[in-house]
Amino acid sequence: MKRTTEVSAAVLAFVLAFGVVCEVWAAISISGTGAWTQTIGANDLTGGAGTNLNSSYESAADAYSITISGTTGPSDTWRVDVKKVDGTWNPNLLLSVKRTSSGSGGSVSGGQAYQQLGNTYAAFFSGSDDVSGISVQLKLTGVSITIPPGTYTNTVYYTVVDN
Amino acid sequence: MCRGLIVFFTVAVVMVGATAAFAVTGAATQSVTVTIEEVALLGASADPGTFTLSGADTVAGSLPVVSDTSTSLSWTSNAAAGLSRKITARLDSDMPASFVLKATLAKPSGSGGTPAPQRTLSSTAGDMFWDITNESCTGATITFEASLSAMVPPQTVNRTVTWTLSEDQ
Numbered sequence: 001m002k003r004t005t006e007v008s009a010a011v012l013a014f015v016l017a018f019g020v021v022c023e024v025w026a027a028i029s030i031s032g033t034g035a036w037t038q039t040i041g042a043n044d045l046t047g048g049a050g051t052n053l054n055s056s057y058e059s060a061a062d063a064y065s066i067t068i069s070g071t072t073g074p075s076d077t078w079r080v081d082v083k084k085v086d087g088t089w090n091p092n093l094l095l096s097v098k099r100t101s102s103g104s105g106g107s108v109s110g111g112q113a114y115q116q117l118g119n120t121y122a123a124f125f126s127g128s129d130d131v132s133g134i135s136v137q138l139k140l141t142g143v144s145i146t147i148p149p150g151t152y153t154n155t156v157y158y159t160v161v162d163n
Numbered sequence: 164m165c166r167g168l169i170v171f172f173t174v175a176v177v178m179v180g181a182t183a184a185f186a187v188t189g190a191a192t193q194s195v196t197v198t199i200e201e202v203a204l205l206g207a208s209a210d211p212g213t214f215t216l217s218g219a220d221t222v223a224g225s226l227p228v229v230s231d232t233s234t235s236l237s238w239t240s241n242a243a244a245g246l247s248r249k250i251t252a253r254l255d256s257d258m259p260a261s262f263v264l265k266a267t268l269a270k271p272s273g274s275g276g277t278p279a280p281q282r283t284l285s286s287t288a289g290d291m292f293w294d295i296t297n298e299s300c301t302g303a304t305i306t307f308e309a310s311l312s313a314m315v316p317p318q319t320v321n322r323t324v325t326w327t328l329s330e331d332q
Contacts, residue, residue, distance in 0.1 A: 028189070029189040030189045030190065030191045031189075031191050032191035032192070032193060034193060035193060035194045035195070035196070036193070036194075036195050036196070037195075037196045037197075037198075038195075038196070038197050038198070039197075039198045039200065040197065040198065040199045040200065041199075041200035041201075041202060042200070042202045042204055042239075045202070045204070045239060048204065048206055048237070049204040049205050049206030049236075049237045049238050049239055050206065050237025050238060050239055050299055050300060050301035050302075051239060051299055051301075052239070052299045053199075053202070063193075064193045066191065084195075093197065095195065136193075138193075138195065140195075140197060143199070145202060145239055145240070145241050145297055145298065145299045146241075146297045146298070147199055147241070147297065148199075148241060148242070148243055148244050148297060149199050149200055149201040149202070149241050149242070149243055150198075150199060150243070151196060151197070151198045151199075152196070152197045152198075152199070153194065153195065153196050153197075154194075154195040154197075155192050155193070155194055155195070156192065156193040156194075156195060157190050157191075157192055158190060158191045158192070158193070159189060159190040159191075160189055
């Protein structure tokens with residue numbers, strides 16, 4: 001009888017807690033659209049023969065659009081973290097990111113100055129409530145003629161953390 | 164019953180703890196593609212002055228020789244891994260008999276390449292600088308040397324030198 005009670009309690013606890021967990025797991029999500037392709041060639045020299053390539057390039061101000069959804073309302077706060085995962089990449093190339101709009105819906109703050117991306121997550125901006133259309137701009141620096149010609153790829157990861 | 168409650172709370176705490184551990188609730192990704200194209204750009208600063216071969220500054224019994232270092236080359240070049248470029252020079256047509264035009268190209272600051280020894284220019288392209296990899300350089304001084312190998316009647320000769328930056332074979 002005692003054994004049956006313990007098992008029943010465990011099952012009940014699991015069911016109730018699992019429900020809570022599932023609700024939280026399903027509560028808030030992040031989605032985004034957009035990509036950035038930059039081609040650099042002779043037209044990007046600072047002058048004619050003998051000069052170097054321009055060292056920095058910016059994407060369109062709305063190169064990426066982020067939407068946060070599934071919050072419980074204005075009191076539900078969150079934070080977006082960002083990192084990069086190098087594909088075929090040159091270590092002299094540096095990527096930075098900044099937020100260029102607040103989108104529509106809830107509130108958003110921070111992230112309006114370029115911050116260099118690393119290979120581990122770092123806080124980008126924060127906000128509350130559902131927000132759609134948060135624009136993000138990227139910047140590439142470190143470009144030089146010393147980098148061999150070729151195609152270099154990277155992936156920027158944005159994740160939302162429910163506070 | 165008491166043990167049942169303990170089990171209940173233990174399981175619940177573990178599950179809620181798991182929730183806290185998985186507070187990160189999703190990720191979106193953005194692809195970034197950067198293409199750096201090949202660049203091979205070579206420029207000459209100007210045309211050299213006119214070479215006047217006369218007896219004015221020539222010791223009796225020797226042949227006139229004049230030189231000019233007033234011009235230079237600049238280049239910007241990148242090459243795929245394992246490849247390099249070179250600079251060649253050629254004349255639009257060979258010099259007349261007894262006329263000799265030679266040139267050297269100095270190694271500019273910042274270059275990892277290798278200059279060739281002085282070469283006699285002709286209508287066949289000759290290598291003037293090798294092993295250019297990924298670099299931008301200015302002010303590689305061109306030293307022209309015009310001379311006669313034998314005395315000739317007074318005359319004027321015009322030639323065009325074409326400098327080319329190309330793949331090093």
